[in-house]
Amino acid sequence: MAAGHQADYHIDSAASQASFQVRLLWLEHIGGNFTQVLGEVAPGPSPDSLVVDAVIPVQSVSMPSKRMRQWLLAPAFFDADHHPTIHFVSDPVAQAELDSGGILTGNLTLRGVTAPVHFAVQPAHCEEQSSTPCHLTLHGRVQRSTFGMTGDHLPLSDSVELNLSITLQRENR
Template sequence: MTGSLGRDLLLCAALALPGLASADSAQPAPVQGFDPAHTRFGFELRTRWGQKVAGDFPRYEGEVETLPDGRRTVRIRLATGAVRVGDSERHTRLARGPRFFDAERYPLIEFVSEPHPYALVQDGGRLRGKLTMHGVSRIETFVIDPAGCARPGRDCDVVARGSVSRADYGLDGWQFALLDRVRFTLRVRLRPEPPP
């Protein structure tokens, strides 16, 4: 009885020690940046006459942080001063101007996701997080497509889509011409891993 109890206690200690060691080591969580060769951030609006207005954010910062429990957090910052609307200089100027993204006052659109399991980028599903745009922060949800490969973010893009209300963020310019919803599309791939 005593020998069995002793073995059980030793087994419990052996199982617990690795967890304690990793908690006490306080190693910084690995952070992986986005690969600019593959990553794209686009948006789309519709006019009241059914036309599509599409643009993109060619300048951005972003990373995926792996937390100690294995979940991930995504951080994205889009530069509104670099936004482009198709090949139109006029529409690009209007998008950056005070009646829309107002890049001079609000130079960044930021999104910070809630922690999520890695399985989300494999199986697809809803990704919630805080979106800050035009000086307003709100919780929004993006939908991630199921992965098209075994290592999403490495061998293929992670694709997410979501739409937000312009009215929620005070983007009230051009109401006579544009509908309320802004649809965002994100295609993200991580920087290649360095060779061993």
């Protein structure tokens, strides 16, 4: 993103998604996608800093089978009836770190538990004065047990790989 700090961006939900993978029985990976990522990127508290505020509706999860999807939405995993969203709020990040790539830290709330997380950010060269969408790619890992997902600990790895493909659109003000 070009220098300057007054731009606000919203996450283009139709063009953004989050995917995950977890190892099953130490042999194969199972994964899925969240087809909706909502939120915004706004100026942070200091010049040239930004704060990411993203929400993922749990019901937007897509899996290879209906049975697996129901398993993930159940109380042992996402508990979608009681915790319908996943929420991430970043610590302020310098725009230069998004340009060159770096680490995005913040807090993730999942199943009512908030814990610190960090994502590796691929370099993204977004022009602040342009109406062209900006694409961010983030990679990270979380531990299921941190968020109370302790069921099926023998067949499933505790470590979950998260990948986010986020498209930002500049707010028209």
